[in-house]
Amino acid sequence: MSQHRKRTEKQARGLIAGAAVVTVAVGVGLGLWAGGDSDPAGSARSQAESPLGGRDEASRAPSRAPSPTPTRSYPLSTTPRTIPAVRAHTPERGPGWRPAPGRRVVVNDAGLADEGRLLAGELGLTYAGQKNDVRAGDVRLAVDGGKRADPESYRMTVRGGRVAISGPDDAGVFYGTRTLKQAVHGGGTAPEGVVRDEPAKPVRGFSLDIARKNF
Structure with a gap:
């Protein structure tokens, strides 16, 4: 009877230890998922703080040259109307x-x-x-x-x-x-x-x- 009780106690302690390990693993996984890409604000902050983030890349990108101002175009002139007409x-x-x-x-x-x-x-x-x-x-x-x-x-x-x-x-x-x-x-x-x-x-x-x- 004593040996059977010892084996039962060992099995119980093993189940408890395994459950604890599973609980810790699930908690770590949930923490990583919550702090990962699913948080847009966190992702944006990390990109802004990172030297390789999109905002820094945009600031380093060369600015576009200003578009030229269009100039007015005139049609070809016509002969002045005079009496007598010009040659x-x-x-x-x-x-x-x-x-x-x-x-x-x-x-x-x-x-x-x-x-x-x-x-x-x-x-x-x-x-x-x-x-x-x-x-x-x-x-x-x-x-x-x-x-x-x-x-x-x-x-x-x-x-x-x-x-x-x-x-x-x-x-x-x-x-x-x-x-x-x-x-x-x-x-x-x-x-x-x-x-x-x-x-x-x-x-x-x-x-x-x-x-x-x-x-």
Whole structure:
């Protein structure tokens, strides 16, 4: 009886020890599971604290270059509408030119003073006389001294917010100012580009007959 009781006590102690081991193992497993990836906050904190975490990698990543600011695009200009029509116009892209307060008319020759004052008064500009400086919005009149060209020919360039009218003689410059005046009065803006113009005939004229009435 004593031996049988001893074996029973040993078996009981073994079962108790085994149950204790199983309980400890289950507790450790639950603790690891609770502190593992199932905790998003803990995972995020560990990544943030880790030198290899996502936040540090993002801060080390090169920043993107700023996207370029789009520039305004203009259509090709159209030929200015004048009477008579100009002989040639080379269109360009740009806003053209329009008169505004404070803009000047300047000349490269004192002989163009009359043309400069006339144009300034017609377009509401300031006549500044002979000037070598360049300002935004200027209209520059110039005699270029081309001896072989028709003295009544001219070239009008509208570009970069300015206008340049040149010719071999003051007569050609004057006709250029007439084209600029008509373009502005007809469309509000002188179109971007280059006008090259000259008379088609050396002598022009017209006749007005007031003695007849057609039926």
